[in-house]
Amino acid sequence: MSRPLRVVFAGTPVFAADSLKALLASQHDVIAVYTQPDRPAGRGRKLTPSPVKALAQQHGIKVFQPESLKNAEAQQTLASLGADVMVVVAYGLLLPQAVLDTPRLGCINVHASLLPRWRGAAPIQRAIEAGDSETGITIMQMDAGLDTGDMLLTRRLPIDTATIGGALHDQLAHLGGKAIVEALDALASGELSATPQPSEGVTYAAKLSKAxxxxxxxxxxxxxxxxxxxxxxxxxxxxxxxxxxxxxxxxxxxxxxxxxxxxxxxxxxxxxxxxxxxxxxxxxxxxxxxxxxxxxxxxxxxxxxxxxxxxxxxxxxxxxxxxxxxx
The missing domain is CATH 3.10.25.10 (Formyl transferase, C-terminal domain)
Known part of the structure; x- marks a missing residue:
């Protein structure tokens, strides 16, 4: 591998924290973390940091929590970090084109499905619900569409009739961490190639609801x-x-x-x-x-x-x- 990459990480929930943990243990340099603003949680509705923020603070990494990345000030702050790449995992904010274009190597996403199947918010649960026999992780070069970018790396995982959502979530979170490090290693050495997503087989994983x-x-x-x-x-x-x-x-x-x-x-x-x-x-x-x-x-x-x-x-x-x- 050539020199380690300077990485800005953007993510919020536990699923994203697994990828951040893997990056922190890799040769790459996580220079900053973006995550959602603290939200009320628990019976006392106390403002609580996201799992990604808590992990970043444990490692002394600078944390940014903008409400939006659409304004010029937030975009200038990101640009000033001088990142080679931005890794995005379940961040929860829309990335405008100006942000996608800011890092030298663009923005790369860890998505919990075998794209183009199950683009969208709840790919893990929708794969089980639909009776799919497998799912996996896709490392994707982000573009302006909803999970429509070119595929950089895929890793597969079986689903059977005993698989539950929580267990599959944890398996995919771990697999996502391994896959993003593998992808960045290949990207740093110039050995990572992009493949456009097929036009056939596209499905959308709608957000879950209690109803x-x-x-x-x-x-x-x-x-x-x-x-x-x-x-x-x-x-x-x-x-x-x-x-x-x-x-x-x-x-x-x-x-x-x-x-x-x-x-x-x-x-x-x-x-x-x-x-x-x-x-x-x-x-x-x-x-x-x-x-x-x-x-x-x-x-x-x-x-x-x-x-x-x-x-x-x-x-x-x-x-x-x-x-x-x-x-």
Whole structure:
């Protein structure tokens, strides 16, 4: 490798902190960090630094927290740093063209999908929700579009029917850190080439919302199980039990029963799972292996059945259908 690169790092959440940690352990020189302004957090709503800021401060790195990078003053400050490259990981601010053009080698992004699939805000969860068999990290040269820049490096990771959102997030964060160091090493030595993204296979990973986490038991069991795993640990899939939210943490599908039942009806439980009729005609079965009652903590289905069996009696209807039937 030729001389180490002077890096400005821009990122905010835990996912980004993994990449910053990897860069700090590399031969490259992180000269400054950009992150979102401190936000209120916790019950006391105390202003709290982002994980990226906390890590930067531990290492004595200068931190900038502008509300925007669109104004001339913020852009001049960035230019004065004399960076070779800006590494961007889940920063949360739009980078105008003037910023993209400021570092000598431009801005490089760590994106948690195999582009062009799952451009956008929630690629990790959408890949699980869609039933994808693999995902990965794409190191991308940033342009003015939404995750449309040329690809510099990709690394793959399998997804199976036991993969949950939180675990995949952590795996990809670690993989992203390794990949960005590898990419910068190659960039510094002139061995990194760019490949335009294919025009086919583009999908968009819309931002997650709590509203979409409510389950519709008319949907197929495999689709619901994937959504439950994708939305663990946030926003957490849920339904109504006796008019109160029941949060669903872990699930899988099982073969169809062949007998039609009202979708959302609790069936005879297995020893380690709550069983819910689902699908358009209620012949499919969703197995819930971990759930959470209001005011409680997540418990295995076995523990819930041992302590609250009466609440999960076969024939009980989950969701709004229960309220409609008793209205």
């Amino acid at each position: 979409e986490a409510e389950l519709d038991f008319n949907r197929p069991a495999s689709e619901l199980a994937a959504r439950i795993r994708a939305f663990n640990p946030w926003p957490v899939a849920w339904t109504l039990l006796d008019g109160q939210p029941l949060r669903l943490w872990l699930a899988e599908s099982e073969p169809a029963t062949g007998s039609a039942t009202l979708p959302g009806t609790l069936l005879e439980p297995a020893g380690d799972a709550l069983r819910i009729a689902c699908g358009p005609d209620g012949t499919q079965v969703l197995r819930i292996t971990q759930a959470q009652l209001p005011g409680g903590k997540p418990l295995t289905a076995r523990d819930l059945l041992n302590s609250r069996a009466e609440r999960f009696a076969p024939g009980t209807c989950l969701g709004h259908s229960r309220q409609e039937d008793t209205a």
